[in-house]
Amino acid sequence: MKRITNSEHTDRRGAAKDAKAALVEAFRAAKEAAEPTREAKQAERRMIAEAREQRRAEREQAKLEEQNRVAAEAAARDAAVAAAARAEIDARELADKTRIERVLQDDAARKAERDRRYANRKARQA
Template sequence: MKHARNNDLSDRRSAAAEAKSALLSAFRTASTTDEPARLARQSERATIAAAREERRLERERVKRDEAERQAAEAAERQAAADAASRAETEAREAAERNRIARVVDDAAARKAERDRRYANRKAKPA
């Protein structure tokens, strides 16, 4: 026989209440005896969390510094490339101006030579 005695509703309710009060008293005694260890664990966790946060902030600072350094290097490279491009453009324009000046001078010299030949021809007695 599994249940030798007859469990009425009142018996079951009283057994449940006794079990509940036993659990509650066990919890209270466990929490009061475990209080110093719990506080120590809590303070250790807070210390670990603070150290973790400090390491995270340091990582973010390093990342930010690295990003700023890379941005500065990129700006320097861009400025150097712009200066080189500007110098190349100015050199190309100067060469073009010199070529144009030579062409104009050559044209003027040819015209002057032509005018001189024409004048000599006109000056010859016919």
Template sequence: MKFSRDHGLAERRTTATEAKAALLQAYKAAHAAADPEREARMAQRAIRAEERAKRHAERDRLKAEEEARAEQEAREREEAAIAAARAEQDAREQAEASRISRVVEDEAARKAERDRRYAARKARQK
């Protein structure tokens, strides 16, 4: 048996619009019914976000402290290395100065010995 009504374009359009409106109303009704739960979920979500922000801030603070401590240790190591290098340089300079003074003293002693021998030889010739 054939349908007695011919579903034309206008009728199909109205039926689709009514169906969409009914779906929208059902969604709004379900959304309104779930609203107290939604508020609780949103509050929980906000609390978790705040806790997460606190954890991130604490982690960033600890990271900054660790970096500052590492920089301080690096500076101290560098200063210690510089001090050790200075001490080594001073020791080298002191050793060089000591060696130079010994060479000068040895040279002076050699000249004094040579002068003494010369004076002794002159004294024997007279």
């Protein structure tokens, strides 16, 4: 059989108010019951965040060390290239100097030979 109720507006407002109060009380009870696990979870999350931060710092440190190593290798390569270029320039200058000396010696030898021939010719004529 159907139940017929004549709920007035105030009755419905009162029932809604009681229902809301019951929900708030249930929420508070659940919150208090979950307090120990919430603190444990927060501590666990804090530890995880600290470990994550430590790993990030280690990665950044490793990346910085790698960049420094690469920069040092590049500097060493540049120094080696500069030294090789300087050695090549020095060798080229030395070769130029020896060639000039050789040309001067050859020229002096030719002049000495020419002077000797000239002296022999004059000696024969005299």
